[in-house]
Amino acid sequence: MTSTDRTSRTGPVDLAFAPHLTAIEPGALHRLRSALAETATREGVLDIAYRIVDSPVGQLLLAATDRGLVRVAYEREDHDAVLQQLAERLSPRILEAPARLGSAAAQLDEYFAGRRRGFDVPLDLSLSAGFRRTVIQHLEGIPFGVTESYTEVARAVGNPKAVRAVGTACATNPLPVVVPCHRVLRSDGSLGGYIGGLEAKSALLALEAAP
Amino acid sequence: MVMDTKQPFEKLVELHGATVLRVCRAVVGPGEADDVWQETFLSALRAYPELPADANHEAWLVTIAHRRSLDSVRAAGRRAMPVGEMPDGRSPLGNPGPDGDGVWDQVARLPDKQRRVIAYRYLADLPFADIAGILGGTPAAARRSAADGLKKLRTLMAETPPQGGTP
Incomplete structure (x- = not known):
């Protein structure tokens, strides 16, 4: 029995009367959910696929649209809250569909293992607009092992006085x-x-400073 | 602007997946239940963006499961035998459950409507008003069906105690 079990609320046709009506064997729902994610992807009705991966900096939530990776979220951002925001801002048609994030997950593994210096996955920047998006696009170009200051980034994006806004853009980076x-x-x-x-x-x- | 706080669809699967599976098993039998479950959640995912934010998710999902199960019954009917209208008698889809499970045999022997009312009321926990909305008829009629079904089930159970043993 799982934690979402509701047998306590069923009535006369409950465990005492028909145990096999309410008991769901372990793994059954997991199989059904995986198959659903697959079919939904194939039929094009899944707008956002996500998966949770382990990393040395805690669990990361990865979410993708059909255009690319749209969100990476740290545990401290609260994954449930992040999914809720995605539902409100992009689409509520969201399912856990690990297969669609296989490449991103593998590249992150390699990165944390010190075997990769850059990411080669399509990105969907639709959660960033305006100046923040400009900053994000600049950040994509800062190479592995190199750092810049907020002031340098502001200058690089052609708005040297916008140091604070660069800070905000970094703090709200969806990826x-x-x-x-x-x-x-x-x-x-x-x-x-x-x-x-x-x-x-x-x-x-x-990690990036390591020889 | 209307406040739209629609949950990620994954949440609905997590919260209601088990209940919908129980309902499917009770209504079409364990053999077809997985397919009906899949079709139910796929249809629901397709329609989800248009669902009003304050809708009752479980009632909505059970309604879809009901429709999909009728499709499944029709398809099975076509496969099995060339009868036109399904009589309000024993369902041809009361597939027995796992070996030695007498309960499925008994539930399967209920008339289709009683079986559905019992599944929607006691497995999905829907009020009789919602059940009447799904099956047609009045809430009072649904209530009577449930009572009749339970009575009959008790009689059947008393005649043949399940071999699996009840707690």
Whole structure:
């Protein structure tokens, strides 16, 4: 019996009367849900697929539309809340469909294992608009192991006074790790902020600084 | 602007997947239940963006499961035997459950309407008003069907105790 079991609320035709009506063997629902995700993908009715992966900086939620990876979220962002935001901003047709994120998950594994320096997956930037999107697009170009300051990023995107807005754009990056906002630091070399927490930011910088 | 707080569809599968599976098993039997479950959630996913945000998800899903199960019954009827209208008697789809399970045999022997009312009321926990909406007729008639079905089920159970053993 699973935690979502509702046998306690069933009536006279319940366990005492017909145990086999209410008992669901382990694994049955999991199989059905996997098959559903597959069929829904094939028939083009699944707008957002997601999966949760383990990493040295905690569990990451990966979500993709048919255009590409649209969201990477740290545990501290609250994955349920992130999915709810995706439902409201993009589409509620969301299912856990690990197969559709196989490539992104594999590349992240390689990155954390020190075997990959850049990501080669299509990105869907539809959660970023305007100036934030411009910043995100610039961040995509900062190479592995290199850092820039918020001031340098502001200058690079042609708006040298917008240092604070660059900070906001980094803090709201919908694709952390893959779009490397962790490579942006304060001018004095201190960390600044990070959507995944400063510990995660340090861990990524340390990973990239390793010989 | 209307506040739209529609949940990710995955949440609906997580919350109601088990109940819908129980309903499918009770209504079409364990053999066809998986297919009906799949078709139910696929249809629901397709239609989900248009569903009003305040709709009762479980009633909506059971309604879809009901329609899909009728399709399944028709298809099975076509496969099995060339009868036109299904009589309000024993369902041809009361597939026995796992070996040695007397309960399925008994539930399968209920008239189709009683079986559905019992599934929707006691497995999906729907009020009789919603069940009447799904099956047609009045809530009072649905209530009577449920009572008749339970009575008959008790009689059947008393005649042949399930070999699986009840707790």
